[in-house]
Amino acid sequence: MMHSSDEEYFNSLIKKPTVFKNIGCLSVTYTPPYLPHREEELRTLAKYFKTIFEEQDEPLRKICITGPTGSGKTTLAKRFGQLLENIDKNKNFLLVYINCRIYKSPYLIISTLARKLNKAIPPRGYSFEELQSLLIRLLDFYSPKVLLVLDEIDYLISRVGTDFLYTLLRISEMTTKQWISYIFIARNLNFIHQLDASTQSSFQSNHISLDRYSETDLKDIIKSRSELAFYDSTITEDSVELIADISSKSGDARYAIEILWGAGQCADDESSPIVYPDHVRKAKALIHPEIRREVILTLTLHQKLILLAIIRKLKHTKNAYISTNDAISSYRLACEEYEEEPRRHTQIWSYLKELSKQDVISTKISGEGMRGKTTLISIPDISVETIELFLMKSIENQKKTVEHAEK
C-alpha cells in the first residue's frame, strides 16, 4: 500500500506543471504534418511519383535525396509516404521504410520487404536466391504499389558494395508489372561512382539535393515544432531566435529540435512556466550535435565498449588524438569493468574500422615526429561528458537484455 506521503509525492510528480502540451512531437521518430522550407521538394516528389496511382505501365521510378545531416531527408521521405498512404483509398499502396544502418544486409532488406507483404513469412530460413524468387511471387500475387525508401544507402554500399542494388532493381524487372518505386537517401552522391554508367546517369537526373537550413529556415522550423509540442506562449521569441542562431552554424534541424526539447526540460526542472534564453543556454551545454545518439544505439556491445574506452582516454590525456595502442589498453580496462571478455586484436581493428565508417570516430596515420607509423584516433567533439554517460547507460541496458535473454 502507498503511504499518503508517497502518494502526495507521486501526485506532485504527475501533476507537476509543464510547458509541454505534447512532448512526443519532439521525438526522433515523430514525423511532423508540416515541413517549413521543404514544400517545393514535396511537390517535386509528388509530380515524379504520381504515376504510382496511374494505370499505365510505367518504367521503374527511382529518385535519390541527398543533403547534409539534419537537412530533413528522412523526414521529407516519410512525410511524402504518409501523404501517399492518405491518398490511396484502396490501401493497395504500401510504404516500406528501411534504414540501412539498422537493417545492415541485403538479406534483411529483402526479407523485411517480403514480410511486409505477408506477415507469415519467417524472417530466416531461406537462401538468398529462394528469398528473391519468393518476393517476386509475392509481388505478382498481391500486386501492391510499393514505395521502398532505403535510408542511409551510402552506408550499406560502403559495407557490402553495389551488387545488391542491382539485385534489388532486377527483382522489380522480373515481376509482371513494376510494382516497386524507390527513394534512396544518402549524405551525397559519391556512392554512385561505383555504379555502371547508365545507372549513374539515372541517379543524376532524378536527384533532389537539400541544402543546410539557414537561420531563418530554422526559426520557422522551431516555431512550427514548438506550436505542436508546447502550450501557447510558453516559449519566448528570444529563445526561438537563440536556438536558431546556435543551430544555424551547422544548419542541422535535428540539433535545433534537441535543444528545443532540452530547453523545455530545463524550464520544467526549474518549475518555470516559460522557456527563457537561459534554459536554451543550459540545454546547449548538455547537447552535442556531432555524435548522433541513434547511431550509438545501433552499435554492438563491444563497439560501444571500445568507443567508451576512446572517449575516456581522450578525456584523460586531454589530447586531440590517441594512439591505437592506448585505445586498446583503455578498452581492456573497460571490459574488466563490465566483466566482458576482451576481443582479439583483429576484431578490435574491425570495430575501429566500423566506427570510423559510421563517422563516430575519425582516424589518421601519424605524420612526422613519431617513431614508426601508427593510426591515431579522435572523435569529432572532445567535450564528451554527456556522451560518456549516455554510452554507459546504453552498455548497461544492453548487458541487462543479453543476461535476460540467456536465462
Ligand SMILES: Nc1ncnc2c1ncn2[C@@H]1O[C@H](COP(=O)(O)OP(=O)(O)OP(=O)(O)O)[C@@H](O)[C@H]1O
Ligand atoms: N522542415 C522541417 N520542419 C520541421 N522539422 C524538421 C524539418 N526538417 C527536419 N526536421 C526535423 O529535424 C530532425 C532531423 O531531420 P531528418 O532526420 O529528416 O534529417 P536527415 O537529413 O535525415 O539527417 P541525417 O543525415 O543525419 O539522417 C527531425 O527531428 C525532423 O523531424
Ligand SMILES: [Mg+2]
Ligand atoms: Mg536521416
